[in-house]
Amino acid sequence: MVNQFTNTARRAMGAAIVAGLCALGMTTSVEAQQRAIGTIWIDPDGCEHWVRDDGWEGYGSNRLTRKGTPVCHKVETCGVMNTDVLFATDSAKIRREGQAYLNQFFGQTAARAYTIIGHTDSRASDEYNLRLSYNRATAVARYAAQMGKPINDVRGLGERQPRASNQTAAGMQANRRVEIICIR
Template identity: 30%
Template sequence: MAIRPCLLVSTAFLALTACGEGPSPSAKPAVGLSASEVVNGDECVPLADGMYEMRDGKLLVSSTSPELAANNPALWAQEIQSGLQAAGIDWLSIVMRDQVAIVTGLAPDVDAKAQGFATGSAAIEGHPRAGAAGLMIIDGISVEGGEQGIGAPLAALAGQLSSAESCQSAFNATLDGRVIQFGVNNANISPVSLPLLDALGGITILCRAFEVEIGAHTDTRGADDYNMRVSQERADAIRDYLVSEGVPEDTLKAVGYGESRPIDTGTTAEAHARNRRTEFTIVSR
């Protein structure tokens, strides 16, 4: 049986009334439809009064009030996107959810990528509400024929329900082919790894319903107790950085494994490089 669409919705929150009833005094019809079109049709799907959000093809019940809905980050993203398009920058996209903003798009080259991220970041920071919200801004721009943006898996996750599986997939895709770098024999995070940590932090924020273990591993060179200490210090350093960037502390668990869990038992330089790694693992609370 064909069902006539009764709603035209986006990621914005909408106030809905039950089928066959007139709209409540405070309810507003969906954009593009009159009130009669929303509630009167050949057939419609009955819904309880309340606030709803369309995400990943599903209507989700929300307790957000109409006043707070006007400040929904998804609406800010739409406003910023419109401004970029009006300025002739039509290849950049802005994705926002919770306290995370991702600048995405496909740049023709690395220089355009850098300029695009700077432009997108400035647009977010210049928005009257997004700029005051202290959002974590992530680079999700990919280069045509080149590397996928560090924040691309995060942008994909922002459009899904955050399940344990989708969160773990986002962590794995973000770390695929990438390593968090430290100073030699210490726990000082290299500045070149901060964009990667920001992307991982953004995933952690969207996945805060779960505990996230930061597992640091070393290669087999050096004394066992030394490797264990260094790995714990590095895991702690990552956790401390993410907390300083707004990730809830109770979401993170830092564990140093030293050389106890190698993924390559060889003794070559390549084997050592594979064993020196940091893993983000979803742990059910």
């Protein structure tokens, strides 16, 4: 009796929600399914996923070959750019010299997609460095997108993955970088 009441209550609640959404002029799930957007999303590790989003709810699943193995592309770091060349201190606006550098890099590099990752040294707070590194990576991604390059992902890692010690000026300079990962 309890299970039957619970199921009846669930159906009534579902019907009430759909009726309420319709009364507000919102889309019902059947209409949403008719205009759902499907695409393939590539992870930063190069593996593909089928993704579908109807605006209310989305889902994704691994894209598999007929043998059941994941479809993945070769991933490699194809560019590491010192941010001193691309940006002024505490800025996420690409300098003219940086634009020339990016033009040359993206003009000579071909990939299915790119992942852009920003890094900083440890001179400021963690929160500030995360925001600055993300803003710089986003600036590079926008510039690449303007050149018609497909951007897969943008990340800002701040000071969390140093290449060298932040105890020296040379080490801090090595840590201020934008890495570009090519998905081939």
